[in-house]
Amino acid sequence: MKGLASYWRLIPQRYNLIGTECTHCGEKFFPPRKICPNCRRHGEIRKYKFSGKGEVYSYTIIHAAPDGFEFQKPYPVAIIKLVEGPLVTAQIVDCKPDEIEIGAKVESVFRKIFAGGKEGTIRYGYKFKLVE
Numbered sequence: 001m002k003g004l005a006s007y008w009r010l011i012p013q014r015y016n017l018i019g020t021e022c023t024h025c026g027e028k029f030f031p032p033r034k035i036c037p038n039c040r041r042h043g044e045i046r047k048y049k050f051s052g053k054g055e056v057y058s059y060t061i062i063h064a065a066p067d068g069f070e071f072q073k074p075y076p077v078a079i080i081k082l083v084e085g086p087l088v089t090a091q092i093v094d095c096k097p098d099e100i101e102i103g104a105k106v107e108s109v110f111r112k113i114f115a116g117g118k119e120g121t122i123r124y125g126y127k128f129k130l131v132e
Helices: 004-009 011-016
Strands: 018-022 045-049 053-062 075-082 087-093 105-116 121-130
Touching: 053 087, 087 105
Parallel strands: 087 121
Antiparallel strands: 018 045, 053 075, 053 105, 075 087, 105 121
């Protein structure tokens, strides 16, 4: 199972939207960083749990899905601007593609991402859904 070990190492960020924050300038990062690009050596990085709330910054509808995702098409993938600042890319679920608009409020949800391989390994992670 090539790649499974690296996937498990990324669980905090994939399952809980765990990123990092610079204690010097307050900048927040997702995915996590080890060094603040603003403060360089002056910054101190610590783990930060994002709220999972944000808005659609941009999006597209996938009509030609890659192997393993054909059953989902068409499906929306968006760049989400989290309320804390970082941009994340994720699928939007629980709505029709034509219900999505730039600026729409969203929140993260925990969902199945992929099931594959001979072993049928299921990988979970964050996606987003529209909120009022």
